[in-house]
Amino acid sequence: MNHRTALAALTAFAGMTLAGAAFAADPVCGAATGEAATGEPIIVGGIYGNAAPGDWTSSTDAAAAYFKCVNANGGIHGRPIDYRVENDQWNPENAAQAAAKLVSDTDSVAMVGNGSFIEMAVNAGTYKDEGIMVMASACAISECFESSNIVSTNQGPLPSNLGAAMYAREELGATNIACIGLNIPNNGIWSCQAVIDYMEANGGTGSMALLNPGAPDVNSALLEAVSSGADTILINQPAGLALAILKAAEEQDLRDAFNWIAPTPLYDLSVPDQLGEYWYGHVYVNAELAPLQVNGPDAQNWVAVMEAYGNADDPRDTFGQAGYLSARFFVDAMLGMDPADVGDRAKVADAIRGIKGMTSDLMCGPYYVGDADFHMPNHAGYMVKIVEGGFEIVRECYEYDSAYFEPMLAIEKELGLN
């Protein structure tokens, strides 16, 4: 990118940020009455994971901000939402305890905004047994998408990886992708294997290099990927580890030897500055939700909610958008219920399962839940490129091409959504 283009991108981004800030004075939430809710609180839970090697708080932070906004604007039929969150600390025992506290010991009506690498695997059975629905936002493991009582607004690593791989194959000429994932069977291995399958189904090939999340040796994983004979490296990692891998690649001056692609965790506004000039224009990232430039009404409202009700240090990233969306869809479903039923877990679960065709400019397709043993309403996204000061959209909303999505597409057809 030349200086003029960079300046234009920077100006556009600054303009959009200012536009968001200007809108921040007037967020629209829930019933939008402008009056604080004063009735009996409705308890809603949320579980996030914050411990090495990743901080997954942005989805519950955004959901909390939206619920605060809703409570200041009439709540749910006059009743405020009492949003309670717990940290699973990337530990299965803590994850089970968090669900026991929020679901089994509390009259919570739903879980919203969950973001974790662990808790869905441990608690999927608990959610089913307790009859509670989870509207998650930062799902990273297969159980999150292959369970009856969990639905997420984010895509998770499998679709996002496929989206990045599809773009790399079609636009960058990738024929051999090395996927650097976490050595977790239902996360890194699951999502990297999907990329290998996709490449092999399209005449290419692929491999995976796995990192131990407890003691990640990024140099070893990078060297394994480099030695695989790949022409493209897919960094399937949380943002912190992805940055460490790119820094290691920069030290070895590997930029021009490969195409560099990543799923959505790298779509974080702080990433371009942290990476620096060396990588500008060379890293392609799949965005599961609309990039900031799209700047539709809901995107602006998300920014406004975060400005008015969030903390200054709450991340403004894809998972923040997903947390906001889950909370918004949940509130919309609750507002559509009989006021006498909004404190009843079973009826709230039915209302959530009944969600069909909700839309937002943050998502490429409609949001729905339905009554199934798997849920993945979000399987289309954007592709962006890291540039100075932000991200440049290189491909608008596109559906990912994989046999994995056939059951979801069948359900959407049944619901009349495609």
Add this chain to the structure above:
Amino acid sequence: MLKRLLHVTPSGAAGLAFAAFAFLVIPALAGKLWLSVFISTGCFVLAIAGVAFMYARLGMVSLTQVGLMGVGGWVMLRLNHAAGFPFEVNLVIAALVTMVCGWILALPAMRMRGLYLALVTLMAAGGLEIIFATYQFPNGGEGFWGVKTGSADAFRRPWLAQTPEAYLRYVVAFVTLGFLFIEAHRRLWPGRAWALIRRSEAAAMAAGVNVTFYKMWAFGIAGVLAGAAGGLLAGSLGLLDDATFRASESVMLFALAVVGGARYWLGAVIAATLYRILPALLNNWGVDADLAFVIFGAGLLHAVITAPNGIAGQIMDLAAGLRARFGKGGKP
């Protein structure tokens, strides 16, 4: 001999009363959060009992107990997904396989004592940590490692303990059996051999005690208890994560066994309380659970400086003092 074996000491009576309380009362009163915490605590009581027993009876420092729990948990998960055996059969096999692993780890360490033995066991724990992190825990896949891509298969809990309340009772029953197992050994000929070895290995050898054999026996018992503890932990969660079984956790477990008091059943309970209940309590209060490490450090200093028999030793001394005062002196 039978009379000696079945004799109930005041400490033993208190232990049995506590077990009865934990079996009957706690499951009836605790909410689901605390049931989950107590189940985990019970599993670690069993593991700590093993490491504390080796330290108290033989002066052997094993820093691989949590790693051995991981072995037990691994076998439990593998059998659960691969075979249709009842939970109890899987648990016994997991405990026995872990015992054999304990023996294998112990063989090269048998000629070492003190710091060197501790270092060898710590290195074994490090090795197990790497194996768990590399190969992960079975989740229903094929092959030796039993790991498949994607979601884990469902875990079958024992038919006697389908609910959290029943599972806590189940764990309490196994923990009680574990303590009785140790106590029975202590009261029979292995206990006498261990007492002699602890006093002087040379004297024990001179008296005809096969030192290596009895040390191996002790390692085997610690392995059985660790394996059962890991199997029970796997049963409570349905899956396991390598982060639970890091070598540093074995060091922490041993340190807490010393803080709690390695010679007493109460010491293992106190150690497990510090290890699992205290962080859960801090979490529940919204306080950073890492504060527990500061408290662990203070507890260790306390134990090293003022309480060589740990907190349990101090409590037992206090109880003995009270008994002497009120028992001999009549009414207070």
